Amino acid sequence: QVQLVQSGGGLVQTGGSLRLSCAASGRTVSDYAVGWFRRAPGKDVEFVATVGWNNDDQYYAEPAQGRFTVSRDDAKNTVYLQMTNLKPEDTAVYYCAASRSQRYSSGSRWQYDYWGQGTQVTVSS
Numbered sequence: 001q002v003q004l005v006q007s008g009g010g011l012v013q014t015g016g017s018l019r020l021s022c023a024a025s026g027r028t029v030s031d032y033a034v035g036w037f038r039r040a041p042g043k044d045v046e047f048v049a050t051v052g053w054n055n056d057d058q059y060y061a062e063p064a065q066g067r068f069t070v071s072r073d074d075a076k077n078t079v080y081l082q083m084t085n086l087k088p089e090d091t092a093v094y095y096c097a098a099s100r101s102q103r104y105s106s107g108s109r110w111q112y113d114y115w116g117q118g119t120q121v122t123v124s125s
Contacts, residue, residue: 002027002114004096009119012086016123020081022096022116030074033102035112036081038092038121045109048094049081052105059105063089086123093118 008020022034035050049060049070058070069082079096097112106112 002029002098002100004098004114004116006094006096006116006119009094009121011122011124013124014087016086017082017084018086018121019083020094020096020119020121021078022080022098023076023078024098024114025077027100028074028077029079029098030072030077031103033099033104033106033111034070034072034079035097035099035106035109036068036070036094037097037109038090038094039118040089040092043092045095046092047107047109050105050107051079053103057105059107061107083121086121088123088125090121091123092121094121095119 003025036048051070067085096116098114100113102111
């Protein structure tokens with residue numbers, strides 16, 4: 001079983017930056033895809049970014065392109081989401097998710113088996 005513990009997040013002004021962390025325990029996630037998703041108030045879960053077992057294998061949703069960067073630190077069994085130039089529409093609860101079998105990046109939430117507890121990101125205008 002994999003446990004994902006998220007940290008980071010908080011309140012930031014428009015144009016600011018935040019880094020979210022997703023630390024895994026119980027099993028290495030270095031060989032499998034990890035994704036980031038978010039849920040804004042009143043909306044469904046939305047894909048944000050994903051990284052495959054190879055850190056060069058990354059894929060971003062259009063709203064995140066050019067502003068967000070996902071990265072791995074396999075030594076720490078941790079995945080990060082660096083968010084820059086944040087906008088009020090980025091306000092949401094952000095979740096990391098890890099797959100137990102999918103090695104390549106995937107934007108489909110159904111590919112992921114383990115989910116973090118979620119962390120609130122609020123961007124003020």
